[in-house]
Amino acid sequence: MKEQLKEITEKTLEKIKGVSSHEGLNDIRVGVLGKKGELTGLLQNMKNVPADERPEIGRIVNEARETIEEAIKKADEVISEKTLNEKIKNEKTDVTLPASKKAYGHRHPNRVVLEEVEKIFIGMGYEVVHGPEVELDYYNFEALNIPANHPAKDEQDTFYVNEKVVLRTQTSPVQVRQMERGKIPIRMIAPGRVFRADEVDATHSPCFHQVEGMVIDENITFADLKGTLESFAKRIFGEDTKTKFRPHHFPFTEPSAEMDVTCFKCKGKGCRVCKGEGWIEILGCGMIHPLVLERCDVDTKKYSGFAFGIGLERLALLKYEIDDMRLLYENDIRFLKQF
Numbered sequence: 001m002k003e004q005l006k007e008i009t010e011k012t013l014e015k016i017k018g019v020s021s022h023e024g025l026n027d028i029r030v031g032v033l034g035k036k037g038e039l040t041g042l043l044q045n046m047k048n049v050p051a052d053e054r055p056e057i058g059r060i061v062n063e064a065r066e067t068i069e070e071a072i073k074k075a076d077e078v079i080s081e082k083t084l085n086e087k088i089k090n091e092k093t094d095v096t097l098p099a100s101k102k103a104y105g106h107r108h109p110n111r112v113v114l115e116e117v118e119k120i121f122i123g124m125g126y127e128v129v130h131g132p133e134v135e136l137d138y139y140n141f142e143a144l145n146i147p148a149n150h151p152a153k154d155e156q157d158t159f160y161v162n163e164k165v166v167l168r169t170q171t172s173p174v175q176v177r178q179m180e181r182g183k184i185p186i187r188m189i190a191p192g193r194v195f196r197a198d199e200v201d202a203t204h205s206p207c208f209h210q211v212e213g214m215v216i217d218e219n220i221t222f223a224d225l226k227g228t229l230e231s232f233a234k235r236i237f238g239e240d241t242k243t244k245f246r247p248h249h250f251p252f253t254e255p256s257a258e259m260d261v262t263c264f265k266c267k268g269k270g271c272r273v274c275k276g277e278g279w280i281e282i283l284g285c286g287m288i289h290p291l292v293l294e295r296c297d298v299d300t301k302k303y304s305g306f307a308f309g310i311g312l313e314r315l316a317l318l319k320y321e322i323d324d325m326r327l328l329y330e331n332d333i334r335f336l337k338q339f
């Protein structure tokens with residue numbers, strides 16, 4: 001048995017010398033030391049060894065195992081080093097080559113327009129505030145004078161999280177949250193994402209952006225609303241822009257209106273951008289409904305206010321003459337780079 005052990009050890013050491021890959025070494029390890037390996041097999045014969053010789057044979061077996069393991073470990077290291085050296089040799093960097101071109105990102109047209117809108121309102125003393133996208137039904141509807149069963153609830157196909165929680169369908173709930181903070185006067189805009197269960201097409205998306213605006217102070221009248229929104233329109237579409245307020249209905253304002261601007265492309269003559277109308281609708285607005293103010297504990301004898309809601313995508317599409325809203329959501333850098 002001692003002879004056999006010696007033979008196995010020498011044969012294995014010889015084999016190790018001839019191997020040049022990690023896989024090859026592993027094969028040897030398994031073939032000798034593995035469950036069905038030669039050395040392991042030999043150990044199973046221990047029962048045939050006379051009892052007094054067993055300790056010595058045991059020692060020799062252990063030595064053989066250690067010798068072989070050690071040799072495999074060394075060979076493994078040599079192979080690793082060789083592979084690394086070869087890799088380093090082959091991966092030379094030619095520092096004289098021109099640098100590869102870096103691709104830069106680009107600001108999204110929505111963001112460019114939003115920054116412009118924010119700048120205009122901040123210039124008029126407004127504060128930019130934010131509200132939650134996952135909103136209570138109470139803030140999104142009820143507090144805004146849209147009770148259960150109100151038809152406006154159908155108009156805005158709502159994503160419900162549960163009976164009381166929705167993905168906000170508009171940024172108007174931020175008005176309520178701001179009023180509840182109890183500090184008046186208020187001059188705020190609240191930009192953000194809104195959600196509606198709409199099919200995607202050239203003018204609709206289940207997720208888009210609005211900018212809400214609200215002013216509450218003493219003696220605020222419809223004239224303030226008109227003056228503010230007119231000067232906003234001129235800033236964003238050009239000084240020669242004219243505005244027109246058409247009566248409309250929103251549950252949370254009274255009276256309510258939609259504001260049209262003269263088409264910045266044809267200056268009101270009628271063209272493709274304004275669909276021949278000469279006018280383009282850009283926002284909804286109105287004097288905040290007394291019921292909404294009262295629900296938020298605003299003293300309606302002392303204070304009044306106006307509010308407005310702007311569709312951000314609509315502004316971006318108009319301003320940049322983009323005719324398909326879907327382009328805004330694909331984030332193709334070749335598209336974004338144009339703005």
Ligand code: DAH
Pocket residue numbers: 169170171172212213250253283284285286306307308309310
């Ligand atoms: N929330 C309205 C919508 O999504 C837009 C709007 C209209 C907001 C009039 C207002 C407003 O604050 O006064 O259609």
